[in-house]
Amino acid sequence: MVEIFGIPSYALFGQLLIGLINGSFYALLSLGLAVIFGMLNIINFTHGAQYMMGAFAAYLMLQYLGVDYWIALVVVPILIGATGILIERLFLQHIRKLDHLYGLILTFGLALIIEGLFRNQFGSSGKPYQIPALLQGGRNLGFMFLPNYRAWVIAFSLVVCFATWFAIERTRLGSYLRAATENPALVRAFGINVPRMVTLTYGFGVGLAALAGVMAAPIYNVSPQMGSDLIIVVFAVVVIGGMGSILGAIVTGFALGVIEGLTKVFFPEASSTVIFVIMAIVLLIRPAGLFGRTV
Amino acid sequence: MAETSALLAVTDLQAWYGESHILHGASFEVRAGEVVTLLGRNGVGKTTTLKSIMGMVEQRAGSVRFDGRELIRLSSDAIARAGIAICPEERGIFSSLDVRENLLLPPQLLPGGLDLDHIFELFPNLRERQASQGTKLSGGEQQMLAIARILRTGARLLLLDEPTEGLAPVIIQQIGRTIGALKAQGFTILLVEQNFNFAATIADRYYVMEHGRIVDHFPTAALAANMGKLHEYLGV
Numbered sequence: 001m002v003e004i005f006g007i008p009s010y011a012l013f014g015q016l017l018i019g020l021i022n023g024s025f026y027a028l029l030s031l032g033l034a035v036i037f038g039m040l041n042i043i044n045f046t047h048g049a050q051y052m053m054g055a056f057a058a059y060l061m062l063q064y065l066g067v068d069y070w071i072a073l074v075v076v077p078i079l080i081g082a083t084g085i086l087i088e089r090l091f092l093q094h095i096r097k098l099d100h101l102y103g104l105i106l107t108f109g110l111a112l113i114i115e116g117l118f119r120n121q122f123g124s125s126g127k128p129y130q131i132p133a134l135l136q137g138g139r140n141l142g143f144m145f146l147p148n149y150r151a152w153v154i155a156f157s158l159v160v161c162f163a164t165w166f167a168i169e170r171t172r173l174g175s176y177l178r179a180a181t182e183n184p185a186l187v188r189a190f191g192i193n194v195p196r197m198v199t200l201t202y203g204f205g206v207g208l209a210a211l212a213g214v215m216a217a218p219i220y221n222v223s224p225q226m227g228s229d230l231i232i233v234v235f236a237v238v239v240i241g242g243m244g245s246i247l248g249a250i251v252t253g254f255a256l257g258v259i260e261g262l263t264k265v266f267f268p269e270a271s272s273t274v275i276f277v278i279m280a281i282v283l284l285i286r287p288a289g290l291f292g293r294t295v
Numbered sequence: 296m297a298e299t300s301a302l303l304a305v306t307d308l309q310a311w312y313g314e315s316h317i318l319h320g321a322s323f324e325v326r327a328g329e330v331v332t333l334l335g336r337n338g339v340g341k342t343t344t345l346k347s348i349m350g351m352v353e354q355r356a357g358s359v360r361f362d363g364r365e366l367i368r369l370s371s372d373a374i375a376r377a378g379i380a381i382c383p384e385e386r387g388i389f390s391s392l393d394v395r396e397n398l399l400l401p402p403q404l405l406p407g408g409l410d411l412d413h414i415f416e417l418f419p420n421l422r423e424r425q426a427s428q429g430t431k432l433s434g435g436e437q438q439m440l441a442i443a444r445i446l447r448t449g450a451r452l453l454l455l456d457e458p459t460e461g462l463a464p465v466i467i468q469q470i471g472r473t474i475g476a477l478k479a480q481g482f483t484i485l486l487v488e489q490n491f492n493f494a495a496t497i498a499d500r501y502y503v504m505e506h507g508r509i510v511d512h513f514p515t516a517a518l519a520a521n522m523g524k525l526h527e528y529l530g531v
Contacts, residue, residue, distance in 0.1 A: 175396040175399070182391060185371070186351075186383060188351075188372045189351055189372070189374075189380075191372050
Protein backbone atom coordinates (compact mmCIF):
# COMPACT_ATOMS: atom_id res chain seq x y z
CA MET A 1 0.00 0.00 0.00
CA VAL A 2 1.21 3.50 -0.91
CA GLU A 3 1.54 5.82 2.04
CA ILE A 4 2.10 9.58 2.16
CA PHE A 5 3.12 11.10 5.50
CA GLY A 6 2.10 7.79 7.04
CA ILE A 7 -1.39 8.11 5.65
CA PRO A 8 -2.66 5.55 3.13
CA SER A 9 -2.97 7.25 -0.23
CA TYR A 10 -6.59 6.27 -0.77
CA ALA A 11 -7.54 7.95 2.50
CA LEU A 12 -5.57 11.08 1.71
CA PHE A 13 -6.87 11.43 -1.83
CA GLY A 14 -10.33 10.37 -0.75
CA GLN A 15 -10.50 13.24 1.70
CA LEU A 16 -8.95 15.56 -0.86
CA LEU A 17 -11.76 14.60 -3.21
CA ILE A 18 -14.40 15.21 -0.55
CA GLY A 19 -12.71 18.52 0.13
CA LEU A 20 -12.89 19.48 -3.53
CA ILE A 21 -16.55 18.46 -3.70
CA ASN A 22 -17.41 20.52 -0.63
CA GLY A 23 -15.23 23.27 -2.03
CA SER A 24 -17.24 23.23 -5.24
CA PHE A 25 -20.40 23.93 -3.32
CA TYR A 26 -18.73 26.51 -1.08
CA ALA A 27 -17.46 28.27 -4.20
CA LEU A 28 -20.79 28.19 -6.07
CA LEU A 29 -22.73 29.41 -3.06
CA SER A 30 -20.30 32.07 -1.91
CA LEU A 31 -20.04 33.26 -5.50
CA GLY A 32 -23.79 33.86 -5.56
CA LEU A 33 -23.60 35.62 -2.21
CA ALA A 34 -20.73 37.78 -3.44
CA VAL A 35 -22.58 38.78 -6.60
CA ILE A 36 -25.69 39.65 -4.60
CA PHE A 37 -23.81 41.51 -1.90
CA GLY A 38 -21.85 43.54 -4.45
CA MET A 39 -24.93 44.75 -6.26
CA LEU A 40 -27.66 44.83 -3.61
CA ASN A 41 -25.64 45.38 -0.47
CA ILE A 42 -27.72 42.63 1.04
CA ILE A 43 -26.34 39.65 2.90
CA ASN A 44 -28.65 37.05 1.46
CA PHE A 45 -29.44 34.70 4.32
CA THR A 46 -32.08 33.03 2.15
CA HIS A 47 -29.25 31.58 0.06
CA GLY A 48 -29.18 28.23 1.86
CA ALA A 49 -32.94 27.85 1.54
CA GLN A 50 -32.69 28.67 -2.16
CA TYR A 51 -30.01 26.01 -2.58
CA MET A 52 -32.33 23.56 -0.83
CA MET A 53 -35.21 24.65 -3.08
CA GLY A 54 -33.03 23.85 -6.07
CA ALA A 55 -32.37 20.34 -4.79
CA PHE A 56 -36.06 19.81 -3.99
CA ALA A 57 -37.17 21.16 -7.35
CA ALA A 58 -34.89 18.64 -9.08
CA TYR A 59 -36.18 15.85 -6.81
CA LEU A 60 -39.85 16.74 -7.33
CA MET A 61 -39.51 17.16 -11.05
CA LEU A 62 -37.88 13.75 -11.35
CA GLN A 63 -40.38 12.13 -9.01
CA TYR A 64 -43.60 13.54 -10.42
CA LEU A 65 -42.82 14.76 -13.89
CA GLY A 66 -40.07 12.40 -14.93
CA VAL A 67 -37.79 15.33 -15.71
CA ASP A 68 -34.22 14.02 -15.63
CA TYR A 69 -31.11 15.52 -14.06
CA TRP A 70 -29.79 17.18 -17.22
CA ILE A 71 -32.98 19.07 -17.92
CA ALA A 72 -33.30 19.96 -14.23
CA LEU A 73 -29.78 21.39 -14.37
CA VAL A 74 -31.05 23.99 -16.85
CA VAL A 75 -34.68 24.44 -15.80
CA VAL A 76 -34.35 24.54 -12.00
CA PRO A 77 -31.93 27.51 -11.79
CA ILE A 78 -34.27 29.49 -14.07
CA LEU A 79 -37.31 28.50 -12.03
CA ILE A 80 -35.80 29.22 -8.62
CA GLY A 81 -34.08 32.31 -10.03
CA ALA A 82 -37.54 33.54 -10.98
CA THR A 83 -38.71 33.11 -7.38
CA GLY A 84 -35.68 35.21 -6.43
CA ILE A 85 -36.79 37.93 -8.82
CA LEU A 86 -40.19 37.83 -7.16
CA ILE A 87 -38.61 38.18 -3.71
CA GLU A 88 -36.53 41.13 -4.91
CA ARG A 89 -39.54 42.89 -6.41
CA LEU A 90 -41.83 42.16 -3.45
CA PHE A 91 -39.45 42.78 -0.56
CA LEU A 92 -35.83 43.61 -1.14
CA GLN A 93 -36.28 46.64 -3.39
CA HIS A 94 -38.17 48.38 -0.61
CA ILE A 95 -35.37 48.08 1.93
CA ARG A 96 -32.48 48.96 -0.36
CA LYS A 97 -31.86 52.31 1.28
CA LEU A 98 -31.99 50.97 4.83
CA ASP A 99 -29.20 49.59 6.97
CA HIS A 100 -27.67 46.17 6.08
CA LEU A 101 -29.35 44.71 9.12
CA TYR A 102 -32.82 44.99 7.64
CA GLY A 103 -31.86 42.96 4.60
CA LEU A 104 -30.17 40.42 6.81
CA ILE A 105 -33.17 39.99 9.06
CA LEU A 106 -35.63 39.92 6.17
CA THR A 107 -33.71 37.27 4.24
CA PHE A 108 -33.11 35.27 7.41
CA GLY A 109 -36.85 35.34 8.15
CA LEU A 110 -37.61 34.23 4.60
CA ALA A 111 -35.17 31.34 4.98
CA LEU A 112 -36.92 30.19 8.16
CA ILE A 113 -40.32 30.40 6.49
CA ILE A 114 -39.23 28.53 3.37
CA GLU A 115 -37.46 25.82 5.35
CA GLY A 116 -40.46 25.52 7.66
CA LEU A 117 -42.82 25.06 4.74
CA PHE A 118 -40.64 22.37 3.22
CA ARG A 119 -40.26 20.55 6.53
CA ASN A 120 -44.00 20.66 6.98
CA GLN A 121 -44.58 19.22 3.54
CA PHE A 122 -41.77 16.70 3.20
CA GLY A 123 -40.63 15.92 6.74
CA SER A 124 -37.02 16.26 7.78
CA SER A 125 -35.76 12.89 6.59
CA GLY A 126 -33.67 13.07 3.45
CA LYS A 127 -34.93 12.04 0.03
CA PRO A 128 -32.62 10.05 -2.21
CA TYR A 129 -31.80 11.31 -5.71
CA GLN A 130 -30.31 8.92 -8.25
CA ILE A 131 -27.03 9.77 -9.89
CA PRO A 132 -27.86 10.23 -13.61
CA ALA A 133 -27.19 7.09 -15.65
CA LEU A 134 -24.49 8.74 -17.72
CA LEU A 135 -22.37 9.48 -14.64
CA GLN A 136 -22.81 6.30 -12.61
CA GLY A 137 -19.80 4.24 -11.71
CA GLY A 138 -16.29 5.56 -11.57
CA ARG A 139 -12.73 4.86 -12.50
CA ASN A 140 -9.72 3.58 -10.65
CA LEU A 141 -6.89 6.07 -10.97
CA GLY A 142 -4.40 3.72 -9.33
CA PHE A 143 -3.93 5.82 -6.22
CA MET A 144 -7.66 6.27 -5.62
CA PHE A 145 -11.13 5.49 -6.89
CA LEU A 146 -12.82 8.47 -8.58
CA PRO A 147 -16.63 8.32 -8.89
CA ASN A 148 -17.69 9.85 -12.21
CA TYR A 149 -20.41 12.01 -10.72
CA ARG A 150 -18.00 13.65 -8.29
CA ALA A 151 -15.52 14.38 -11.04
CA TRP A 152 -18.36 15.98 -12.98
CA VAL A 153 -19.40 18.17 -10.02
CA ILE A 154 -15.87 19.49 -9.57
CA ALA A 155 -15.33 20.12 -13.28
CA PHE A 156 -18.71 21.68 -13.85
CA SER A 157 -18.48 24.01 -10.83
CA LEU A 158 -15.09 25.17 -12.05
CA VAL A 159 -16.62 25.93 -15.44
CA VAL A 160 -19.59 27.77 -13.91
CA CYS A 161 -17.33 29.75 -11.57
CA PHE A 162 -14.97 30.71 -14.38
CA ALA A 163 -17.84 31.68 -16.67
CA THR A 164 -19.33 33.89 -13.96
CA TRP A 165 -15.99 35.48 -13.21
CA PHE A 166 -15.42 36.10 -16.90
CA ALA A 167 -18.88 37.59 -17.41
CA ILE A 168 -18.41 40.01 -14.54
CA GLU A 169 -14.77 40.95 -14.94
CA ARG A 170 -14.28 40.84 -18.69
CA THR A 171 -17.50 41.73 -20.50
CA ARG A 172 -19.46 44.86 -21.23
CA LEU A 173 -22.42 43.76 -19.16
CA GLY A 174 -20.03 42.97 -16.32
CA SER A 175 -18.56 46.49 -16.50
CA TYR A 176 -22.09 47.83 -15.94
CA LEU A 177 -22.38 45.58 -12.91
CA ARG A 178 -19.03 46.62 -11.45
CA ALA A 179 -19.76 50.29 -12.06
CA ALA A 180 -23.23 50.04 -10.54
CA THR A 181 -21.69 48.37 -7.50
CA GLU A 182 -19.50 51.45 -7.02
CA ASN A 183 -21.91 54.25 -7.88
CA PRO A 184 -25.43 53.16 -8.85
CA ALA A 185 -26.80 56.72 -9.05
CA LEU A 186 -24.25 57.78 -11.67
CA VAL A 187 -24.63 54.60 -13.73
CA ARG A 188 -28.35 55.23 -13.78
CA ALA A 189 -27.75 58.81 -14.89
CA PHE A 190 -25.85 57.37 -17.86
CA GLY A 191 -29.13 55.87 -19.04
CA ILE A 192 -28.80 52.34 -17.67
CA ASN A 193 -31.81 50.87 -15.92
CA VAL A 194 -30.07 50.03 -12.66
CA PRO A 195 -33.12 48.82 -10.71
CA ARG A 196 -33.79 46.19 -13.38
CA MET A 197 -30.13 45.19 -13.30
CA VAL A 198 -30.34 44.79 -9.51
CA THR A 199 -33.41 42.57 -9.83
CA LEU A 200 -31.78 40.36 -12.46
CA THR A 201 -28.58 40.15 -10.42
CA TYR A 202 -30.49 38.83 -7.44
CA GLY A 203 -32.25 36.36 -9.72
CA PHE A 204 -28.87 35.25 -11.09
CA GLY A 205 -27.35 34.81 -7.62
CA VAL A 206 -30.36 32.77 -6.52
CA GLY A 207 -30.13 30.76 -9.74
CA LEU A 208 -26.52 29.89 -8.87
CA ALA A 209 -27.65 28.64 -5.45
CA ALA A 210 -30.35 26.52 -7.12
CA LEU A 211 -27.82 25.14 -9.59
CA ALA A 212 -25.64 24.10 -6.66
CA GLY A 213 -28.72 22.50 -5.14
CA VAL A 214 -29.37 20.39 -8.24
CA MET A 215 -25.75 19.31 -8.33
CA ALA A 216 -25.85 18.45 -4.65
CA ALA A 217 -29.02 16.35 -4.88
CA PRO A 218 -27.28 13.10 -5.92
CA ILE A 219 -24.45 13.57 -3.38
CA TYR A 220 -26.15 14.73 -0.20
CA ASN A 221 -29.67 13.76 0.80
CA VAL A 222 -32.35 16.15 -0.39
CA SER A 223 -33.72 17.51 2.87
CA PRO A 224 -35.23 20.79 4.13
CA GLN A 225 -32.26 21.58 6.36
CA MET A 226 -29.52 20.78 3.83
CA GLY A 227 -29.13 24.50 3.17
CA SER A 228 -28.87 25.70 6.73
CA ASP A 229 -26.22 23.05 7.46
CA LEU A 230 -24.07 24.36 4.66
CA ILE A 231 -24.74 28.08 4.69
CA ILE A 232 -22.97 28.82 7.98
CA VAL A 233 -19.72 27.49 6.54
CA VAL A 234 -20.36 29.38 3.32
CA PHE A 235 -20.70 32.64 5.23
CA ALA A 236 -17.35 31.95 6.86
CA VAL A 237 -15.92 31.39 3.36
CA VAL A 238 -17.34 34.72 2.21
CA VAL A 239 -15.85 36.52 5.19
CA ILE A 240 -12.45 34.92 4.56
CA GLY A 241 -12.55 35.70 0.83
CA GLY A 242 -13.76 39.23 1.31
CA MET A 243 -17.32 40.46 0.96
CA GLY A 244 -18.28 41.10 -2.63
CA SER A 245 -15.07 39.79 -4.22
CA ILE A 246 -15.88 37.43 -7.09
CA LEU A 247 -12.45 35.86 -7.46
CA GLY A 248 -12.13 35.75 -3.67
CA ALA A 249 -15.34 33.76 -3.34
CA ILE A 250 -14.22 31.18 -5.90
CA VAL A 251 -10.63 30.69 -4.75
CA THR A 252 -11.49 30.65 -1.03
CA GLY A 253 -14.40 28.29 -1.65
CA PHE A 254 -12.26 25.62 -3.26
CA ALA A 255 -9.26 26.23 -1.00
CA LEU A 256 -11.23 25.95 2.21
CA GLY A 257 -12.96 22.79 1.01
CA VAL A 258 -9.54 21.24 0.47
CA ILE A 259 -8.17 22.51 3.78
CA GLU A 260 -11.18 21.09 5.57
CA GLY A 261 -10.71 17.75 3.78
CA LEU A 262 -7.04 17.56 4.67
CA THR A 263 -7.77 18.45 8.28
CA LYS A 264 -10.03 15.41 8.39
CA VAL A 265 -7.01 13.26 7.52
CA PHE A 266 -4.38 14.83 9.70
CA PHE A 267 -6.34 16.16 12.66
CA PRO A 268 -9.92 14.92 12.46
CA GLU A 269 -10.93 16.56 15.73
CA ALA A 270 -10.51 20.03 14.19
CA SER A 271 -12.15 19.33 10.87
CA SER A 272 -15.46 20.95 11.70
CA THR A 273 -13.89 24.05 13.22
CA VAL A 274 -10.85 24.67 11.03
CA ILE A 275 -12.71 27.04 8.70
CA PHE A 276 -13.91 29.15 11.60
CA VAL A 277 -10.42 29.26 13.10
CA ILE A 278 -9.13 30.49 9.75
CA MET A 279 -11.94 33.02 9.65
CA ALA A 280 -10.98 34.38 13.06
CA ILE A 281 -7.32 34.67 12.05
CA VAL A 282 -8.17 36.39 8.75
CA LEU A 283 -10.48 38.81 10.52
CA LEU A 284 -7.66 39.73 12.90
CA ILE A 285 -5.06 40.22 10.19
CA ARG A 286 -7.09 41.41 7.20
CA PRO A 287 -10.57 42.48 8.29
CA ALA A 288 -11.63 43.13 4.68
CA GLY A 289 -10.92 39.49 3.80
CA LEU A 290 -8.11 37.98 1.73
CA PHE A 291 -9.40 39.37 -1.57
CA GLY A 292 -11.49 42.23 -0.20
CA ARG A 293 -10.76 45.76 -1.27
CA THR A 294 -10.06 48.09 1.58
CA VAL A 295 -11.96 51.17 0.48
CA MET B 296 -36.92 85.94 -25.30
CA ALA B 297 -39.56 83.36 -26.06
CA GLU B 298 -39.41 80.19 -23.99
CA THR B 299 -39.82 78.03 -27.08
CA SER B 300 -36.33 78.96 -28.26
CA ALA B 301 -34.72 77.43 -25.15
CA LEU B 302 -33.33 73.90 -25.34
CA LEU B 303 -33.51 73.70 -21.54
CA ALA B 304 -36.05 75.72 -19.58
CA VAL B 305 -35.94 75.42 -15.81
CA THR B 306 -38.84 77.04 -13.98
CA ASP B 307 -39.33 77.35 -10.23
CA LEU B 308 -37.09 74.35 -9.53
CA GLN B 309 -37.21 73.15 -5.92
CA ALA B 310 -35.13 70.38 -4.42
CA TRP B 311 -34.67 68.76 -1.03
CA TYR B 312 -32.14 66.43 0.56
CA GLY B 313 -34.15 64.78 3.29
CA GLU B 314 -35.32 67.62 5.51
CA SER B 315 -33.14 70.32 4.03
CA HIS B 316 -34.65 72.45 1.33
CA ILE B 317 -31.80 73.30 -1.06
CA LEU B 318 -33.38 74.87 -4.15
CA HIS B 319 -36.07 77.48 -3.59
CA GLY B 320 -37.46 78.08 -7.04
CA ALA B 321 -34.55 78.45 -9.45
CA SER B 322 -35.52 79.58 -12.97
CA PHE B 323 -33.24 79.92 -15.98
CA GLU B 324 -32.83 78.67 -19.50
CA VAL B 325 -30.18 77.48 -21.89
CA ARG B 326 -30.53 77.87 -25.65
CA ALA B 327 -29.25 75.32 -28.13
CA GLY B 328 -25.52 75.72 -28.79
CA GLU B 329 -24.87 77.97 -25.81
CA VAL B 330 -22.36 77.63 -23.01
CA VAL B 331 -24.08 78.90 -19.88
CA THR B 332 -22.36 79.14 -16.53
CA LEU B 333 -23.91 79.00 -13.08
CA LEU B 334 -21.87 81.09 -10.69
CA GLY B 335 -22.21 81.39 -6.95
CA ARG B 336 -20.52 80.71 -3.66
CA ASN B 337 -20.17 77.28 -2.11
CA GLY B 338 -23.42 75.77 -0.93
CA VAL B 339 -25.85 77.97 -2.89
CA GLY B 340 -27.23 74.97 -4.79
CA LYS B 341 -25.29 74.92 -8.07
CA THR B 342 -24.45 71.21 -7.92
CA THR B 343 -27.96 70.43 -6.69
CA THR B 344 -29.34 72.30 -9.70
CA LEU B 345 -27.38 70.08 -12.10
CA LYS B 346 -28.35 66.94 -10.19
CA SER B 347 -32.01 67.98 -10.16
CA ILE B 348 -31.99 68.50 -13.91
CA MET B 349 -30.44 65.03 -14.26
CA GLY B 350 -33.03 63.50 -11.92
CA MET B 351 -30.41 62.49 -9.33
CA VAL B 352 -32.16 64.28 -6.45
CA GLU B 353 -35.12 62.31 -5.23
CA GLN B 354 -37.35 65.08 -3.98
CA ARG B 355 -37.79 67.83 -6.52
CA ALA B 356 -40.58 70.01 -7.86
CA GLY B 357 -41.15 72.71 -10.44
CA SER B 358 -40.49 72.29 -14.11
CA VAL B 359 -37.52 71.14 -16.20
CA ARG B 360 -38.39 71.23 -19.88
CA PHE B 361 -35.89 69.89 -22.36
CA ASP B 362 -36.58 70.23 -26.05
CA GLY B 363 -40.20 70.93 -25.16
CA ARG B 364 -40.56 67.83 -23.00
CA GLU B 365 -41.24 67.89 -19.25
CA LEU B 366 -38.61 65.92 -17.31
CA ILE B 367 -39.39 66.65 -13.68
CA ARG B 368 -41.16 63.33 -13.02
CA LEU B 369 -38.74 61.14 -14.97
CA SER B 370 -36.05 58.92 -13.45
CA SER B 371 -32.44 59.74 -14.23
CA ASP B 372 -32.06 56.91 -16.78
CA ALA B 373 -35.07 58.25 -18.69
CA ILE B 374 -33.62 61.76 -18.57
CA ALA B 375 -30.34 60.43 -19.97
CA ARG B 376 -32.28 58.83 -22.82
CA ALA B 377 -33.89 62.22 -23.53
CA GLY B 378 -30.42 63.56 -24.35
CA ILE B 379 -28.78 65.01 -21.23
CA ALA B 380 -25.52 63.79 -19.70
CA ILE B 381 -23.69 64.78 -16.54
CA CYS B 382 -20.04 65.03 -15.58
CA PRO B 383 -20.22 65.11 -11.79
CA GLU B 384 -18.05 67.24 -9.55
CA GLU B 385 -16.35 64.22 -8.00
CA ARG B 386 -15.82 62.97 -11.58
CA GLY B 387 -17.19 59.53 -10.81
CA ILE B 388 -14.40 57.51 -12.38
CA PHE B 389 -14.91 53.84 -11.53
CA SER B 390 -11.95 52.20 -9.84
CA SER B 391 -13.01 48.67 -10.77
CA LEU B 392 -13.04 49.60 -14.47
CA ASP B 393 -10.07 50.37 -16.68
CA VAL B 394 -9.94 53.57 -18.70
CA ARG B 395 -11.42 52.00 -21.80
CA GLU B 396 -14.25 50.43 -19.80
CA ASN B 397 -14.92 53.77 -18.13
CA LEU B 398 -15.01 55.41 -21.52
CA LEU B 399 -17.37 52.83 -23.00
CA LEU B 400 -19.60 52.58 -19.93
CA PRO B 401 -22.27 55.12 -20.83
CA PRO B 402 -24.25 53.47 -23.63
CA GLN B 403 -25.03 55.22 -26.88
CA LEU B 404 -28.60 56.34 -26.40
CA LEU B 405 -29.19 58.71 -29.29
CA PRO B 406 -27.64 59.18 -32.72
CA GLY B 407 -25.05 61.90 -33.14
CA GLY B 408 -22.54 60.99 -30.42
CA LEU B 409 -18.82 61.28 -31.11
CA ASP B 410 -16.96 58.13 -32.12
CA LEU B 411 -13.90 56.92 -30.24
CA ASP B 412 -11.38 58.24 -32.78
CA HIS B 413 -12.90 61.66 -32.52
CA ILE B 414 -12.80 61.50 -28.73
CA PHE B 415 -9.14 60.49 -28.75
CA GLU B 416 -8.41 63.48 -31.01
CA LEU B 417 -9.89 65.70 -28.32
CA PHE B 418 -8.17 63.82 -25.49
CA PRO B 419 -4.94 62.30 -26.86
CA ASN B 420 -3.71 61.31 -23.37
CA LEU B 421 -6.56 58.89 -22.94
CA ARG B 422 -5.63 56.84 -25.98
CA GLU B 423 -2.36 55.66 -24.44
CA ARG B 424 -3.84 55.02 -21.04
CA GLN B 425 -6.75 52.82 -22.07
CA ALA B 426 -5.60 49.79 -20.10
CA SER B 427 -4.90 51.70 -16.87
CA GLN B 428 -7.20 51.43 -13.92
CA GLY B 429 -9.60 54.40 -14.06
CA THR B 430 -8.58 55.90 -10.75
CA LYS B 431 -4.82 55.53 -11.44
CA LEU B 432 -5.01 58.49 -13.83
CA SER B 433 -3.90 61.96 -12.75
CA GLY B 434 -6.61 64.39 -11.68
CA GLY B 435 -6.52 66.15 -15.04
CA GLU B 436 -6.73 62.91 -16.98
CA GLN B 437 -9.62 61.74 -14.80
CA GLN B 438 -11.44 64.97 -15.56
CA MET B 439 -10.82 64.48 -19.29
CA LEU B 440 -12.11 60.91 -19.01
CA ALA B 441 -15.21 62.07 -17.16
CA ILE B 442 -15.97 64.54 -19.95
CA ALA B 443 -14.91 62.21 -22.76
CA ARG B 444 -17.21 59.36 -21.79
CA ILE B 445 -20.39 61.43 -22.02
CA LEU B 446 -19.59 62.56 -25.57
CA ARG B 447 -20.33 59.15 -27.08
CA THR B 448 -23.86 58.90 -25.78
CA GLY B 449 -25.54 61.22 -28.26
CA ALA B 450 -26.51 63.65 -25.47
CA ARG B 451 -26.99 67.22 -26.75
CA LEU B 452 -26.86 68.96 -23.40
CA LEU B 453 -23.81 68.40 -21.19
CA LEU B 454 -23.93 69.29 -17.50
CA LEU B 455 -20.36 69.92 -16.32
CA ASP B 456 -19.87 70.37 -12.58
CA GLU B 457 -16.69 72.29 -11.78
CA PRO B 458 -14.45 70.65 -14.38
CA THR B 459 -11.44 72.74 -13.33
CA GLU B 460 -11.55 72.08 -9.60
CA GLY B 461 -8.15 71.26 -8.19
CA LEU B 462 -6.36 71.19 -11.54
CA ALA B 463 -3.16 72.89 -12.71
CA PRO B 464 -3.47 76.01 -14.90
CA VAL B 465 -2.12 74.26 -17.99
CA ILE B 466 -4.75 71.52 -17.64
CA ILE B 467 -7.47 74.11 -17.06
CA GLN B 468 -6.49 75.76 -20.34
CA GLN B 469 -6.72 72.43 -22.10
CA ILE B 470 -10.18 71.81 -20.68
CA GLY B 471 -11.21 75.31 -21.76
CA ARG B 472 -10.09 74.58 -25.32
CA THR B 473 -11.96 71.29 -25.25
CA ILE B 474 -15.19 72.94 -24.13
CA GLY B 475 -14.73 75.47 -26.94
CA ALA B 476 -14.28 72.62 -29.42
CA LEU B 477 -17.41 70.89 -28.10
CA LYS B 478 -19.38 74.07 -28.48
CA ALA B 479 -18.16 74.42 -32.05
CA GLN B 480 -19.46 70.92 -32.69
CA GLY B 481 -22.92 71.90 -31.57
CA PHE B 482 -23.01 70.68 -27.97
CA THR B 483 -24.98 72.78 -25.51
CA ILE B 484 -23.24 73.11 -22.18
CA LEU B 485 -24.42 74.08 -18.71
CA LEU B 486 -21.39 74.65 -16.55
CA VAL B 487 -21.02 75.10 -12.82
CA GLU B 488 -17.85 77.00 -11.97
CA GLN B 489 -16.23 78.67 -9.00
CA ASN B 490 -13.29 79.67 -11.17
CA PHE B 491 -14.69 82.83 -12.60
CA ASN B 492 -11.63 83.63 -14.73
CA PHE B 493 -11.98 80.25 -16.40
CA ALA B 494 -15.70 80.69 -16.99
CA ALA B 495 -15.11 84.10 -18.57
CA THR B 496 -13.05 82.50 -21.34
CA ILE B 497 -15.76 80.13 -22.55
CA ALA B 498 -19.26 81.15 -21.46
CA ASP B 499 -21.90 82.97 -23.47
CA ARG B 500 -24.04 83.89 -20.49
CA TYR B 501 -23.96 83.73 -16.72
CA TYR B 502 -26.50 83.09 -14.03
CA VAL B 503 -25.68 83.93 -10.44
CA MET B 504 -27.14 81.78 -7.66
CA GLU B 505 -27.74 82.65 -4.04
CA HIS B 506 -29.69 80.67 -1.44
CA GLY B 507 -31.12 78.22 -3.98
CA ARG B 508 -32.38 80.87 -6.39
CA ILE B 509 -31.14 82.63 -9.49
CA VAL B 510 -30.53 86.23 -8.43
CA ASP B 511 -28.94 87.73 -11.50
CA HIS B 512 -27.95 87.02 -15.07
CA PHE B 513 -26.06 88.75 -17.84
CA PRO B 514 -24.29 87.95 -21.10
CA THR B 515 -20.52 87.92 -21.49
CA ALA B 516 -20.68 91.30 -23.22
CA ALA B 517 -22.00 92.87 -20.03
CA LEU B 518 -19.33 91.23 -17.90
CA ALA B 519 -17.14 94.30 -17.45
CA ALA B 520 -20.12 96.43 -16.42
CA ASN B 521 -21.14 93.85 -13.82
CA MET B 522 -17.75 93.15 -12.27
CA GLY B 523 -18.50 95.11 -9.10
CA LYS B 524 -21.74 93.24 -8.47
CA LEU B 525 -20.10 89.92 -9.24
CA HIS B 526 -17.36 90.45 -6.70
CA GLU B 527 -20.03 91.05 -4.14
CA TYR B 528 -21.99 87.91 -5.13
CA LEU B 529 -18.96 85.69 -5.14
CA GLY B 530 -17.21 87.30 -2.25
CA VAL B 531 -13.90 87.45 -4.10
